[in-house]
Amino acid sequence: MNDSMNTDWELFEVFLRAKNGLNHKHVGSVHAADTTMAIGVARDLYTRRNEGESIWVIASKDITASDPDNSDALFEPAKDKIYRHPTFYEITKEVKNM
Amino acid sequence: MYTTDLRTAREKASDEAKAAKKKVVDDPALLKAFQARIDNDEVIEAKDLMPEAYRATLTRQISQHAHSEIVGMLPEGNWIGRAPTLRRKLILLAKVQDEAGHGLYLYSAAETLGTSRAEMVDQLLYGSAKYSTIFNYPTINWADIGAIGWLVDGAAITNQIPLQRCSYGPYARAMVRVCKEESFHQRQGYELITVMARGSAEQQAMAQDALDRWWWPSLMMFGPHDSDSIHGHQSAKWKIKRFSNDELRQRFIDATVSQAEAIGLRIPDPELKWNEKTEHYDIGPIDWEEFWAVVKGFGPCNRERLEARRRAHEEGAWVREAAAAYARKQSERQAAE
């Protein structure tokens, strides 16, 4: 191995708002020495074709994610509560729209 | 292709022996449950349980794909300073910048599997990582820039479109971005070579010369024939690879022949013939000896390409160090306030 074995800059997750009125959406990640640089790299990497009007970056290590192993415990309970959806309810035919 | 397994038989055997030694042998129950998820067309995400062999295959494929995008900037970069017009220069700059972006999307996707970017870059520069054979050919006349966009990006697109539905989510998403950007690459190349093919006799000769030199290496990008590639099967089962090397190569040939005809260029294959029965073009034999020689490092530019990458990496070291030192100082200052 060569002596240039290097370490990476910190990893940041990048979120873009395509235009005002929309949410910021995760688009990928970049390595950068700090947040200012992360914004600059994200701009070069993810907005070369007008994909965004606003960028958020956050150090990946600062994100807390749910554990896929707990998915059932977390999300299963919502699955059988069909009465939370409007289609569960029958409305008399005389009423056309509701 | 950027993504075909370019390890030699000996490298494959050594990887397998290493895996066996480290006891990363997957539990059959896990393999079965995982296969069931794949068969059910579920998308696998970074934190999901996955067989180590799936992780290793994808890490190798995605990092090799990333390396190909990065090394792939070199043959075209060779002409940025010599582009004949400002329009062509802007286009070429934008294209090469896109390729850098593709490399970065792909490194990010590979990192989600647990290998650091530094390690992957090191494997390219000082280890045994591979990249597509196509980038070990020189760009010796301006029409080569057209041929690369038309043929090399064209072949890459053929390969990358089905990868948008690959079972591994981060890879598939990176491919969606890449494919969106690729179509301009192919069109600008075809436009360039069209202009030359319709130009002066000298320009026409350059266009034909470029096609003559890039045709066969482009077909080799898809990798060995299905009958000779042992590793395709498992990747197909895991829905990493949805079409075989030969299927993708055929798709590319069928699409490209008429594009050459349309601009009066001749495909350099005397055996090329439309087959009424199969409704595909038949081609003459591919020189696999040349392919494996390039894989093993004996292509016209292998050494030059790696040297250029190493030089860029080493000469940029002080910039990376300075940026890291600056960031450290800033955060210390902030902590003190």
Ligand SMILES: [Fe+2]
């Ligand atoms: Fe690319």
Ligand SMILES: [Fe+2]
């Ligand atoms: Fe491209």
